[in-house]
Amino acid sequence: MDEETLEQVRSIVASIPPGRVLSYGDIAEIAGIRSPRLVGRIMAEDSADLPWHRVLRSNGTIAEHLRSRQLELLRAEGVLADGARINMREYRWDG
DNA sequence: CCGCTGACTGCGG
DNA sequence: ACCGCAGCCAGCG
Numbered sequence: 001m002d003e004e005t006l007e008q009v010r011s012i013v014a015s016i017p018p019g020r021v022l023s024y025g026d027i028a029e030i031a032g033i034r035s036p037r038l039v040g041r042i043m044a045e046d047s048a049d050l051p052w053h054r055v056l057r058s059n060g061t062i063a064e065h066l067r068s069r070q071l072e073l074l075r076a077e078g079v080l081a082d083g084a085r086i087n088m089r090e091y092r093w094d095g
Numbered sequence: 096c097c098g099c100t101g102a103c104t105g106c107g108g
Numbered sequence: 109a110c111c112g113c114a115g116c117c118a119g120c121g
Contacts, residue, residue: 001118024103028116035116036103043102055102063102070102 005033009042016054018077020093021086023058030095054093060086 008031016022024036024043031039036058043052053073056062061084062070071081079091 025105028103033117035118037101038103038117040102041118047102052102057102058104066102 005031005038006042008032009039010050013043013047013050013052013055016051016093018051018054019079019091021054021056021074021079021088021091022093023056023088025058026092027055056086058088060088062086 009027012022012027012030022030024039027039028034028036033039039055043050043055053070056070067084071084074081074086079086
């Protein structure tokens with residue numbers, strides 16, 4: 001695992017403002033890496049100190065083992081779900 | 096080296 | 109809306 005990309009990904013996630021979200025693919029693109037899965041892996045390893053709940057799938061859905069917790073955290077900062085789906089066009093962070 | 100797995104994605108049927 | 113599939117990177121057996 002490349003230490004630099006790891007730090008890069010982490011800093012991008014850390015910079016997402018409250019009430020906004022990014023997809024794994026968005027972060028991969030910004031970080032200049034080819035695989036969104038790598039972003040997911042990095043998040044899975046250790047994201048406790050990051051606003052990890054602001055990262056979700058490109059279509060606005062969330063992996064099921066995180067779904068209820070994540071939707072709750074998002075709701076607390078004004079990101080409302082239409083059922084199990086977040087409207088990305090509305091909440092995606094432009095930077 | 097091979098195959099499988101996952102906080103993923105876009106395209107096609 | 110629901111599949112499946114190819115591409116993707118890294119770790120594990």
